[in-house]
Structure formats: C-alpha cells, structure tokens
Amino acid sequence: MRAFALHGDVPGAGPMLRSGRAARIGRVSRVDDSRAEDEALLLRVAQGDRAAFASLFGKYAGRVKGYLVRLGAGAAAAEDLAQDAMVSVWRRAGSYDPTKAKASTWIFVIARNAWIDKLRREKVELAYREIADEPMEHEEAPDAAAERVQTEGRMAEALKLLSEEQKQVVRLAFFEDRPHSEIAERLTLPLGTVKSRLRLALIKLRSHWEQYT
C-alpha cells in the first residue's frame, strides 16, 4: 500500500521547513528528491522557463485530470479544466513560495479552485484561497508572524497525530471522495472499521485543534 503512504513532513511549514531542510540532508529519500525537483521546476517556471513548465506539465497534467475526473467532471471537461489549471500554474508561478507549500500542494489548490469556479458561477472572491495569498501576510505584524509559526507548527503536529491507516482513510474518503463502502472493499476491511477509523481520525484532529480555541 505504498501508494497511499503520506509524507510525514508538512508543506507550508515555513520556518520549520528551513531548519528541517538541514536535518534532511542526511536522509534524502526518493520522495524528498521528487519534492525538491518539483519545487525547483516551479521556481524556474516563475522565471518564465518554458522547458521547466513542460516538465511540470508532463508530471502533473495527467494527475490533475485524474483528480478532476474523480470529482465528477466528464472526460472532456476534465481535459479542458486540467489545461486551464496548467495555464494558471504558469500565470501564478510568481506567487509560489516554497516555504509555504510543496509544489504538489500548490498545484492541487489551483486545480481544486478551477473546479470550484467551474461549478460556482457567482465567483465570489475569497481572499485566502490561494496559498500565496494569505490575508495575514500583508504587512504582517511581529505578533501575527509568531502566530503563523505557531499555527504551522500545530498543523504539522495535527498530521503527525494520525496513523498511516487513518491518513489513508482520510485521503480515500476526502481527496478521492470514495463512499465508505468502496473504501471498505478496496482495503478489504469491514465497513464498520472504515467508519470508526475515519471517525477516530477526525476526532483526533478536532480535539487537537480544540486545545487552541
């Protein structure tokens, strides 16, 4: 089940990432390589590098299309939307900040927003939707910066709280939007186990978050 394993580290964790990067040098894995590679490609795209864009397209266009098909877009609509999303990657690459998110997360968010905008014609702009566009980033006061570091730390903690099994069901249930019965079938688990695993994962996150509110 390697395909469903999640990375233990968290994108978007700015200052943590910087110190984490040094620590990772000793244990560079395949996952870290591909992550660093995507990040480098995206930074080159931001400079207008078309070859870098073509590489990124080669890796992500098909994945984005697959995601859109799973969300319910027909094959033709998914193709168009995936192309639109990749054009958006080109246009917005300048706002990508590797200290805030992994390249894959940043691209995922662009694809998701393209899908929501297709469904939603009223197009109310929501300021936080893009990772690079956090409202709290503008002229951030020292307090706000400290708070951000704190929430990022919490985010990392929150993900670490979940077992690999729990992350797997969260991922299948939400990212892949699979019905619980299908998840049960796929993992050859009783339906009750899938439901309770998912419930426990969400309870864990909720109680973790509630300590701070």
Next chain:
Amino acid sequence: MKPLHHPSPDILAAYASGTLEPGFGLVVGAHVEGCAECRARLRTFEAVSGAALEDATPTAVADDALSRVMARLDATASVQPKTDTRPLLERLPLKPKKWVAPGVWVAAVDTPHAPENRVYLLSVAAGGLTARHEHEGREFCTVLKGAYRDELGLFAAGDFAAAEGELNHQPRVEGDEECVCLFATEGRLKPQGFLARMVFAYANV
C-alpha cells in the same frame, strides 16, 4: 475577534478536497476567510491532498494538450491576482431583498448552479426572534454581522454553525444591531406555525 464556532474537521476536509457542494462551500469560505485557525486547518488537509496528487496514477491527456497549453502561454501575461478587500457582505451577488416580516429581510445569493440547494442572506433586526423551525436537510450558516443566540449558544460575526435534519431551534438576535447571516440549505425549512410557514414560503427559502 476570533470566531468561537468552527466547521468540523470533516466539513473542512471535504471543502479542502473540493468535494463539498459549492453553495455550502461558499458558507464555509465565508467563515474561513475570517478565521486564521481554520485557514491553518485547511492547509493541513490541502497538504494531504497535495501528497495524494503526487502519488496518484495519471490519466492520459490529449496528444496535443502540451502544445495547446504552450500556445496559450504567450497570450497569458503573468498576473498577481488582485484581492477584493471589501467585506464579503458587499461582494456577494444578491437578488433583490424581500422584507418578510417587520425587521426581517431575505435576499437570495445568485447561485445558478444550485437549484436544489439555496444560498441566501437573512437579516433580522435587533431584538428580533425568528420563527421556530426544523430542518429538512443540512444547513450551514456563517454570521456576517451582529450576533444571535439559540439553544446551542452565542454566535457572533465570523462564527459558523451547521445543522442537520434533527435540529429544531429558534434563534434570537443579540446586541443592538441587526444580525445578518449567510445560509446554505438543502431542501426547504419547515417552519412551525401557520404564519411562519407563510413567511418562509413567500421568501422562497
């Protein structure tokens, strides 16, 4: 002020994954926009999804997809999206307000995508009491202005509330300004009492 009532993790996870129905997503977005805590929570789920995207099996794209996209790059100037900084209340595309009772108006949010689910603003003047009602289906609400109190507590600007079918409640406006809330509902509300039914039927919520 920091919001006190947040969407549950499953709602945030569905929202982050793009699987929440968009009318409901708009109401969640109205809360998240003003809640640093939930923005951070959302980033957690987006990170999960980003990792999933990386590991996903790609679907074949059209043979000419890359050349078509490359051809569009020239025409596309790089943009820094400008953020509309007006309060959400001013950015929502609304249908005309309907006064449904003294001090109470309803305005549907123009959501052509959601014939089944309704997205609307409800404004109740200070001191106002809404009709006691039950829910047929799911309802999400984010308070945009003012505050109300019901059996579940005090909900002020920025707070989020989700109701499932079984909730029967009678919200009352708190404080000295009107309370404006953004709602998304599945199915119709079932107001109790004849007058309330008339009002809700008229407002078409």
